[in-house]
């Protein structure tokens with residue numbers, strides 16, 4: 001006789017995260033938009049020029065340290081409509097960037113870098129962020145303390161090698177599944 005397990009999906013809350021759901025739909029678009037506006041390493045990793053060269057009229061001397069401003073590229077108003085607004089739908093079918101991904105193929109958003117020395121752990125990193133975000137959204141309802149309005153939440157960033165929130169995030173998770181599935 002098999003033992004029964006509690007269904008982790010409460011009524012009216014939709015299905016659990018699936019592999020398909022992690023690749024397409026609003027979830028991935030939401031995560032792409034987060035990587036666009038708040039890339040984890042805003043200046044990527046420094047590079048050193050092997051040779052002197054000229055790029056778009058700029059002379060780059062041999063040995064120069066080069067920083068790529070990934071943060072600014074992903075907010076370039078020539079590339080992005082309404083660049084400072086969080087709009088995941090730009091990555092959905094019919095959106096201005098429906099075919100753009102964050103895997104180094106589209107240079108306007110490269111949170112993992114691009115080319116031969118891009119992030120070696122990109123697939124693991126991306127899947128971890130997707131799975132963790134989907135699981136947290138599925139398992140909890142989230143509330144801001146003191147009735148704070150999400151629109152008023154400070155999204156200011158503190159400058160550093162990795163991007164941090166200037167004001168730490170404080171949220172209250174409320175379990176929404178049966179206790180035995182946590």
Ligand code: HEM
Nearest residue numbers: 040041044045111112113114117118119120121124125126
């Ligand atoms: C969300 C998670 C992650 C982000 C946003 C990220 C981002 C980056 C970026 C921007 C670079 C520099 C790429 C360049 O210079 O063009 C990099 C390099 C690198 N990352 Fe990640 N990374 C993440 C997760 C990981 C994980 C999980 C691992 C390992 C398991 C990893 C391993 C590496 C390595 C080894 C390099 C150096 C590659 C090289 O220089 O050839 N990363 N990462």
